[in-house]
Amino acid sequence: MKLTRYAAVLGAGLALALTGCTMGSPDGATGSGGDDDQIQIAIIPKINGIPYYQAVEKGVQEAADELGADVEVIWNGPSTAEASAQVQIIQNMINAKVDVIAVAANDPAAVAPALQQAEDAGIKVMSWDGDADVRELFVQLIDANEFGAALADQMAEQVGEDADVAVVTSTLTAPNQSAWLEGIKARIAEAHPGLNIVTTMESGEDQELAMNQTKDIIRAYPDVKGVFAITTAALPGAAQAVESLGLSGEIAVVGNSTPNAIKQYFDSGTLKSAVLWNPIDHGYLTVYSALALAKGEVVEGEAYDAGRLGSYTPQADATSLFVMLSAPLVFTSDNIGDYDF
């Protein structure tokens, strides 16, 4: 359905460009959003076309299909993970007079003025994935403490209660990773005091760098028995490093990544478990939350409907309100084959 529309747009554009003819339908009979009863929800990811957001988009599409013709869901993200591209999309969604803008902010500060403008124009603004400074609701992925605790527990399960471990993260300032690392440390202090974090290395979102950093860690700290690799790129990178040094099964690697990126390391036995939230559910919940927001049903302490996920109850935070998607999704060699993203 979507494809045919793009094809139509492309065709119309090409025809016009080639013939330079004039098409006199200024009232937009074929255009979008002619129907004012329809609720238009614009969902803006951090970037288009990477596997993670393709998984989110699946959930978005699923919810859109369920909601039918009353709701038009627009999914459009920038082609670079850069603020200006996202600002441009937000601005254009304001001009298109959508009802809700749901953004996964690349840079909370940079999108704030545009989001403020959206609110001033009477558009409901919410965030998901990457929080924004201006929003009425935040659909949060996961509780950082819970997530960190799950990783720490898995590590203890694999290396025992008394071992040296290391961390490969994205950057020391990245908000998600910093919060998870705090969660890991809190859980270690509370339940696994014998685990000792000897070093924490940065690897950006770069799989090859993560591999090299992991190799360096293993060489520099021969007693390290486990590596927390806490970005979707670091986990396969760390697993690759352990495998290439022939230490599969001797050094444990735990962390978060998308299943397709790490499946092979489960097959080879380097990975025993990995943690992720369910991005499909995240997309699905974001659509239902946006609809609730458009209908004025997002109120602190009052549950709203979220389709097959049941209902969610917003709670207050420092900015406005938030809901939490779910408990962490744990991949093991038994279930990883069930996921394809």
Added chain:
Amino acid sequence: MRKRIADHLPTAVLVVLLVVVVIAMSGLSRHFLAVSNLLSAIQLAAPLGIIAIGMTFVVLIGGIDLSVGSTFALSAIAIGMLCSAGVPLALAAVLGLLVGVLCGLLNGVLVSALGLPSIVVTIATMAGYRGLALAISGGSSFPIPADLAFLGQGYVAGVPMPVIILVIVFAVAAVMLMTTPYGDRLYALGANPVALRFAAQRSRRLTLSAYVVAGFLSAVAALVYGTMVSSAKSNFGTGYELAAVTIVVVGGVALTGGRGSLWGALLATVVIALLQNGLSISFVPTEIQTMFVGGALILTAVIYRWLPPLLVAGRRRDTVVDGGRTSSTATHPATPTKETTQ
């Protein structure tokens, strides 16, 4: 002396293209023709448009500046960090512009004094300036205070400030290029660098000046953009260098130098801005928008390349007795036209 068709062709083509885009986009979305939408589309494109004007100076002398996006980021970071450090806002803004000038100066020196190819120099400084921006900022974003926000977010008589700044920059640049001896010499340098090489010192100064203009205007764009989003980050303007080259080429400025007008660059900025805006508010995904921009580039390149020889050939057929002036150029469209145009 008769102006060649090629000199007016881009403006005419772009006006036609603009009309086509406006009609097509207003067919796609009923929100397109709203004044607020059109102004907002140009507002968003203003920083890139300002950069493209600077790029035009460099391309006119036969060079290219691929470091404009990185200069943009470095200037933005400088402004953001200076503001955060408590430097008075006006001074921070001026110093940020100075950073752009220095970036352009270094490019210009490397190209003119050391005689290196501009593409090599500016690929190097593209990496260098962005690396520097990333290094000094540590990848974090710096707030730009609300007191400067009127530059990026303010309105004067209902027109967004970025649009006004774009128009002012265009007007000043157009006066420089079209009415001053400086402008004439820039065109001459691009059209016939060998002739000017005999005046080596002058040619070096001219080259230097073009890169300084490009650096300075990248910084102006950074000031506009940073205040538009109230923050500065080292990844700002990623890909702007090629977007600016696209605008300049769609605008009909010859990459070989010496030919093209600033009107073309401005019109191309507007055409591409409205094309992307119209598709975007019709909910066409970014990837498809990008394909349209690529299509516009190819389309205009084909027209600029093949229409003048066709027209000339057509005219020659009408007036065979035109004398033996250039019977060869008419039948060989592949011959690059390299004569000066004054």
